[in-house]
């Protein structure tokens with residue numbers, strides 16, 4: 001609505017199921033924020049317009065509150081634009097923030113694990129629904145039956161590998177065919193102090209060797225189905241495979257491909273149209 005009324009572009013709404021960090025302390029009920037790139041002289045107009053919508057919708061003043069936080073950005077600088085839109089957030093017991101956010105400024109709770117993402121172009125800021133599902137599973141695994149070794153297939157930014165290492169997994173390896181991924185993931189491991197536990201290389205799942213008690217494969221359904229045989233071989237007997245990045249309509253064919261390779265579905269997870277699952281190697 002903001003965009004159609006001329007209040008900027010690149011309008012994005014983020015919903016924080018676990019509470020937006022910046023708002024947690026003061027406004028525990030606030031769960032979403034809207035960001036738009038616009039000319040600074042439109043700021044007052046945005047607030048007035050949104051207020052008029054809320055009134056028209058019959059919302060009472062106790063039901064909403066608008067906090068306007070202007071950030072001045074050089075629109076010709078892609079990195080500045082990216083930095084302006086990146087906000088720290090909490091997910092599955094991690095406080096995820098970019099390397100340009102100083103840790104001192106983050107309201108970290110006693111049990112939180114801060115996870116710094118080294119900014120780069122490889123996939124995986126933690127904001128995507130599939131990565132969030134994967135992080136949740138990782139936290140559950142590490143709390144209930146922590147693996148000593150973990151393979152992260154399609155590691156991207158290295159977020160899952162580093163998240164595992166931060167929870168004490170001693171040996172974590174990740175690979176990705178994306179040229180940007182291994183250096184970015186290695187840097188992410190270093191800035192989080194877990195460089196010695198992590199190893200990354202460039203390549204697809206077919207380059208991985210050995211068997212692993214825990215495998216994360218947050219890919220896409222086509223890759224999971226095509227790679228079902230290779231992925232199944234990488235999981236140790238009774239080992240666990242997390243596979244994510246599966247749109248609802250691709251869920252059943254992916255399950256069928258895994259079942260034909262001796263992988264038994266243990267748990268199905270959903271977030272919007274995204275599906276993911278945990279399989280056990282029989």
Ligand SMILES: C[S@@+](CC[C@H](N)C(=O)[O-])C[C@H]1O[C@@H](n2cnc3c(N)ncnc32)[C@H](O)[C@@H]1O
Pocket residue numbers: 122123124125126130131134153154155156157158159160175176177178181203204205206218219220223245
């Ligand atoms: C959805 S991203 C996941 C990134 C990160 N692990 C996360 O959970 O946010 C999928 C990654 O798989 C990588 N990928 C593409 N083809 C692959 C293949 N054949 N084998 C392994 N990874 C692949 C992509 O480059 C991409 O970084």
